[in-house]
Amino acid sequence: MTQAPSLAIVVPCYNEEEVLSETFSVLDGVISTLIESNKVGADSKLYFVDDGSKDKTWEMLEGKAQVDEHVVAIKLSRNKGHQNALYAGLCSTTEDLVVSIDADLQDGPENIEAMVDEYAKGFEVVYGVRSERKTDTFFKRFTAEGYYHLMRKMGVDLVFNHADFRLMSRKALEAFKEYPEANLFLRGIVREVGFSSSTVEYERQERFAGESKYPLRKMLSFAWEGISSFSTVPLRAITIMGFVAGLLSLAMIVWVLGVRIFTDSAIPGWASILLPLLFIGSVQLMCLGILGEYMAKIYAEVKGRPKYHIEKKALYDKH
Ligand code: UDP
Ligand code: MG
Numbered sequence: 506m507t508q509a510p511s512l513a514i515v516v517p518c519y520n521e522e523e524v525l526s527e528t529f530s531v532l533d534g535v536i537s538t539l540i541e542s543n544k545v546g547a548d549s550k551l552y553f554v555d556d557g558s559k560d561k562t563w564e565m566l567e568g569k570a571q572v573d574e575h576v577v578a579i580k581l582s583r584n585k586g587h588q589n590a591l592y593a594g595l596c597s598t599t600e601d602l603v604v605s606i607d608a609d610l611q612d613g614p615e616n617i618e619a620m621v622d623e624y625a626k627g628f629e630v631v632y633g634v635r636s637e638r639k640t641d642t643f644f645k646r647f648t649a650e651g652y653y654h655l656m657r658k659m660g661v662d663l664v665f666n667h668a669d670f671r672l673m674s675r676k677a678l679e680a681f682k683e684y685p686e687a688n689l690f691l692r693g694i695v696r697e698v699g700f701s702s703s704t705v706e707y708e709r710q711e712r713f714a715g716e717s718k719y720p721l722r723k724m725l726s727f728a729w730e731g732i733s734s735f736s737t738v739p740l741r742a743i744t745i746m747g748f749v750a751g752l753l754s755l756a757m758i759v760w761v762l763g764v765r766i767f768t769d770s771a772i773p774g775w776a777s778i779l780l781p782l783l784f785i786g787s788v789q790l791m792c793l794g795i796l797g798e799y800m801a802k803i804y805a806e807v808k809g810r811p812k813y814h815i816e817k818k819a820l821y822d823k824h
């Protein structure tokens with residue numbers, strides 16, 4: 506019999522004290538079921554990354570790691586955000602398979618088994634895909650789905666309705682780690698990496714407890730992160746806008762001059778001076794802003810700062 510592959514489940518946690526004990530018991534259950542059915546090896550592990558939490562998250566993770574041989578707890582030096590925390594966790598693993606999942610149990614850990622089954626069929630990457638968004642508000646659903654369409658229009662290859670619940674083989678993960686970018690948009694990078702992939706559909710649940718750590722402001726900035734990291738269409742749009750505005754101005758000039766030369770009247774009024782001026786002024790500012798956004802990205806990339814620092818790790822203490 507061939508030896509079962511070892512599995513790592515990576516869980517970023519930011520102020521998750523309210524959900525953690527439930528998360529522990531659910532993920533413990535998932536791991537032991539998989540080990541018992543010999544789908545994954547007995548050396549499989551849970552990696553919890555504390556992303557600079559201000560509540561009891563670290564104490565809980567450390568306590569759990571000390572008594573459970575399947576658990577590794579990692580504390581980052583400060584809050585670095587979900588994507589960086591997840592990246593830190595992924596880079597800390599050594600197992601054959603790596604699954605990333607949120608701490609709040611929204612993504613249904615019971616689906617991990619289906620992911621492992623897909624891997625067993627030979628797929629290197631397995632994407633968790635939300636089959637429906639019953640638990641999301643109309644606004645969230647509308648904006649999220651609109652976003653995937655917009656990204657696709659901009660030539661960015663994303664898996665529709667896939668967030669960061671996925672399985673990667675060691676081979677895919679090692680390739681993924683070769684992407685050195687400072688601005689992380691993991692679901693885009695994984696698509697960029699390629700390899701044979703499959704999907705597992707699931708229904709997204711309500712957050713088990715606590716509040717979302719992604720308020721509207723962060724969500725918008727994350728959405729823009731995705732667009733600006735994977736597409737230069739906004740820059741192209743500026744050029745096109747310049748052309749269109751130029752043509753319109755030309756038409757207007759011809760019209761104004763025509764009226765002046767071929768009739769006895771002239772176009773009167775301050776409005777025809779001020780309005781185009783204000784309009785073009787604001788369009789220019791917006792375009793400068795977009796340019797600035799890309800420049801800020803280059804700035805971050807050029808500095809090449811480390812994405813995270815590990816302050817400490819807690820492991821099982823045999824004694
Ligand atoms: N998270 C994190 N760092 C942050 C914000 C969030 O590690 O700065 C973690 C959080 O603990 C959770 C996951 O990222 O495990 C997803 O966050 P959340 O559930 O709040 O997002 P939502 O599901 O509402 O989009
Ligand atoms: Mg959540």
